[in-house]
Amino acid sequence: MTRRSALPGFGPALTITLVWVSLIVLLPLTSLAVRPWELGLMGVWHSITEPRVLAALRLSFGAAALAAVVNVPFGLLVAWVMVRYRFPGRRLADSLIDMPLALPTAVAGIALTALFAPKGWIGAWLLPLGIKVAYTPVGIMVALVFVGLPFVVRTLEPVLMDLPLEAEEAAATLGATRAQTLRKVVIPALAPALLAGFAAALARGVGEYGSVIFIAGNMPMLSEIAPLLIVIRLEQLDYAGAAALGLVMLLVSFSILLLLNLLQKRMGVKIR
């Protein structure tokens, strides 16, 4: 700690960082962690093990994970095209990718609902096939894929830009087919970034509220997400119950992200 460094400022920088992180992140989270216990241990237990709560949690994390799984390959494809090819309208496409970030999520929700409702442009085509998207868990996934895409694309783009073309050419001169080159050279080099993109999309999906509640239909036990349940509890002035659910989401999310982070670090060690 007291070693001399050519880059001074470690002390003040660390102090400010710690204070800032405490104030912005740790303090609110602490208050969240403290709040539920006024219900008592059993009260908290009952509050978070209600079947409706468990279903909502399962849905929130499940849909977010599935959406992230969908977003990784397609995000990779989009990032690949944006980085490797020059085509007319590329800049336009590039700004379109950011739209889900810039748009108020409620707007996205309304738009998607209109599209997938039984009378919407796409919904009307799907209905005769027996596929219902709006007001079902499938709709939730559609919304989460929508909001998660930019996270995957923007995480992968810089890594793809750094990926030397020469490595792929080397693979070709060594006799590898294009598929082998992708599988053995490109994807492994991208693995940490793919995982990071997955984590970002997952985190976004778990926390997403605005776009989902419009398309989900919000039927308890079927298409009701956990964040909505928190809002419902707040409206019923059940602050402690809302906090209890919030705490559970916090703990689950934190463990997942920590795990992904560790996994990514282990991959990174091999490469760097």
Added chain:
Amino acid sequence: MSVELRGLRKNYGRAAALDDVSLTIRDGEFLALLGPSGSGKTTLLRTLAGLEFADSGEVIINGQPMHGVPARERGIGFVFQHYALFRHMTVARNVAFGLEVLPRGRRPAASAIRSRVQDLLDLMEIGNLGGRYPEQISGGQRQRVALARALAIEPRVLLLDEPFGALDAKVRKSLRVWLRQLHDRMGLTSIFVTHDQAEAMEMADRIAVLRGGRIVQVDAPETLYAEPVDSFVHEFMGESEKLQCSVIDGLAVIEGLPDAAFATDCPKGPAIALIRPHEVEVLPGPGPVRVESVHGNGPIRRLRLMLAGQMLEVLKPEDAWLPVAGETCNVDLARARIYPVERAAR
């Protein structure tokens, strides 16, 4: 394996990267492609490997036309300037790559691959580095890994793109000798790109000098040095002193030396005489040449002479007759080569 290039042309937009390149590389030959940056040497190498495609012309390897044959089927070892190692694989996995991607029927057993890789690493004198990652080894070692990886597929031809470009002078020197010995021992046919004439002279059987996408001259290093076909090659192949002269009736007369005339087939008019610093004979004066300075205290002295307003640098061994600064003397430029004046921008 022999390699033959016939009339290769390639344009990038308006600029010609390859301009009617024809060249035959003999089986077992070590050929250097030498030229300044932008002369098309890397493009030529990549075209050979199937990483780029000529607009017209043919690449023929061992009698087989390579038209339509993708890079992975050409059986060519390619060593990239920046090695292009796979960063997420160990050194051993890098070297094994070319064997592991073989179709199942032709792929050796895992144990065979392992021993083959170890043999190659031993051959490259890096037998103990198999478990490391490329980031964990030095530049010279990476170069050897890249070479081992290229050789693992038993290539018919080995192509090297500025293989020592990123290494420091000392490592370069030792690798040169080593690579040339490796080439001879393994009976390879090698083509390597460089912009360093000393490197090319030291390693190659023949050197092809490129300029503006054209091959200007292909010859053994000694011939190239002694009989350059034009002033560009002369200046590129080593230190050159340039003097203005004029040609009348097949005789070149250097400015300031009216009594000496050299036979030449250059056309009538202004021309230039090029001579290497050690080829100038210095004779006791008095004469038309003024001695400006005599430098150096090793075995070689560097003389700066003035001849009719033109500076002439001369190298002489210390035991030769040497003038002193300030006196005048004579020079004999009989070994000068006369070239027509270059038209600007060719």
